Amino acid sequence: MAQISVYLNSRSSKSHSAFSEEELKKFFFRHEMVIHNPSNLDELNEKVLSDVANGTEYIFAVGGDGTMNTISQNLVGKKTKLMVLPTGTANDFAQELGMSNSLKKISKIFNAQTTKQIDAIKVNGKYMMTNGGIGMACEVASTVDHLRKSSVLFKKMMKTIGKETYSVVYAQKMLTSPYESRKVFIESKDSPLLNNLVSSPMILVNNQEYIGGKFQVAPKTKNNDGKFNVTIFLHQNRFDFLKCTLQMMSGRYPTDDKNLISFETDALTMNSADGKPLRFFGDGEIFQESSMIDLSIVPNALDVFTYKGESLLCSSHSLDKIDMIQ
Numbered sequence: 001m002a003q004i005s006v007y008l009n010s011r012s013s014k015s016h017s018a019f020s021e022e023e024l025k026k027f028f029f030r031h032e033m034v035i036h037n038p039s040n041l042d043e044l045n046e047k048v049l050s051d052v053a054n055g056t057e058y059i060f061a062v063g064g065d066g067t068m069n070t071i072s073q074n075l076v077g078k079k080t081k082l083m084v085l086p087t088g089t090a091n092d093f094a095q096e097l098g099m100s101n102s103l104k105k106i107s108k109i110f111n112a113q114t115t116k117q118i119d120a121i122k123v124n125g126k127y128m129m130t131n132g133g134i135g136m137a138c139e140v141a142s143t144v145d146h147l148r149k150s151s152v153l154f155k156k157m158m159k160t161i162g163k164e165t166y167s168v169v170y171a172q173k174m175l176t177s178p179y180e181s182r183k184v185f186i187e188s189k190d191s192p193l194l195n196n197l198v199s200s201p202m203i204l205v206n207n208q209e210y211i212g213g214k215f216q217v218a219p220k221t222k223n224n225d226g227k228f229n230v231t232i233f234l235h236q237n238r239f240d241f242l243k244c245t246l247q248m249m250s251g252r253y254p255t256d257d258k259n260l261i262s263f264e265t266d267a268l269t270m271n272s273a274d275g276k277p278l279r280f281f282g283d284g285e286i287f288q289e290s291s292m293i294d295l296s297i298v299p300n301a302l303d304v305f306t307y308k309g310e311s312l313l314c315s316s317h318s319l320d321k322i323d324m325i326q
Contacts, residue, residue: 001030001032002031002032002057002058003032003057004033004056004060005033005036005047005051005058006021006033006059007036007038007047007059007063007071008021009062009064009067018102019062019085019103021035023103027104027106028107044071048074052078057080058081058082059080059081060084060085061084061085062085063085063088064086064087064088064089065088065130065285066088066284066285068082068093069128069129069283069284069285072120072129073126073127075302075303076127076298076302079303081115081304081305082303082304082305083106083110083304083305084304085099085106086099086100087101088284089158089162089165089284090163090211090212090284091163092131092210092212092213092283093129093130093283096208096209097306098306098307098308099306109306109307114307115303115305116224116303116304116306117224117301117302117304118207118224118300118302118304119207119223119226119227119228119297119298119300120298120301121282121295122296122297122298123205123287124280124287124292124294127301128282129207130207131207131208131210131217131218132204132205132281133202133204133205133231133280133281134184134270134279134280134293135180135202136170136173136201136202136241137202137204137211137212137281138280138281139173140166140173141166141281141284141286142279144165144169147169162213163212163213163214164213166212166215167212167214167249170245174242179241180201181200181236182199182201182203182272183198183199183272183273183274184197184203184270184271184272184273185197185198185273186198186268186269186270187268187269187271188230188263188267188268188269189265189267190265190266192263193232193261197273198232198234199234199236201233201241202233203230203231203232203233204217204218204229204230204233205228205229205230205268205282205295206228206229206230207223207228207229209221214249214251215248215249216248216249216253217229217231219253221264226266226297226299227297228264228265228295228297229263230261230262230263230264230265230268231260231261232260232262233245233259234259234260234261236259244260266297267296267297268296269293270295271291271292271293277290278291278292
């Protein structure tokens with residue numbers, strides 16, 4: 001019998017459907033499961049820290065990338081294993097791990113214990129597991145977060161179109177907002193730039209291939225190789241930038257685009273060179289503004305459940321358990 005702590009985010013778009021408390025207990029009745037509905041971030045952090053201190057074996061995060069990010073801050077370097085049950089909008093982390101919104105499949109993955117250790121990216125002292133950056137993508141994430149909290153109509157739209165929400169907001173900004181570039185000084189031992197002072201509408205830091213559900217920004221990036229990807233967009237006009245990003249959205253990475261710089265590293269510093277602080281987002285969350293963004297890799301930071309098409313039956317299961325996980 002395993003010890004499982006479940007954290008439900010009632011604000012996520014699907015949190016009252018497949019992953020209800022009743023359904024969770026139905027599929028995991030053999031285990032000691034405690035369901036939490038924290039009312040604020042302080043309570044969430046307090047309970048997760050208590051779980052870790054008390055030796056809880058597994059934590060289930062029911063929500064989106066933001067819920068995962070908040071919980072994982074307290075799990076980096078710990079033995080507690082994380083299972084992500086996606087109910088958010090983009091669910092980038094769950095998509096990368098191959099997680100499903102089917103509790104039947106989730107229970108099979110849990111019983112098969114298909115886990116791995118992944119890296120985290122440390123950003124000014126805070127951890128990020130998926131993708132983040134500055135510029136246009138940060139503005140899109142910030143707008144989505146604001147409208148989700150302030151507009152009932154927008155929240156209903158999110159439930160209907162899901163991850164396409166980010167594409168819609170991106171298109172709106174490209175059509176109606178001024179085209180802006182930030183002057184940033186880039187420092188990394190692995191940077192191929194001849195001039196480290198860049199003017200860019202967007203700089204992305206990636207621990208996995210996709211951002212926003214469908215934006216293929218870093219095709220060969222892995223979250224367990226001790227490095228992260230940096231993608232710098234140097235496009236100086238709206239048309240070229242839009243052409244590049246639309247190619248990424250359609251799954252055709254623009255390998256011949258000379259205004260696109262991509263490299264792998266384990267450490268990076270970005271300094272504002274235009275007198276304005278840098279706004280950084282990670283895992284869909286907006287981080288604190290700063291004139292300097294310091295990033296470094298934390299190898300093998302988090303133990304997570306994953307499923308990428310492997311067999312869910314393994315030699316460690318006894319015959320009397322085979323029926324249970326079919």
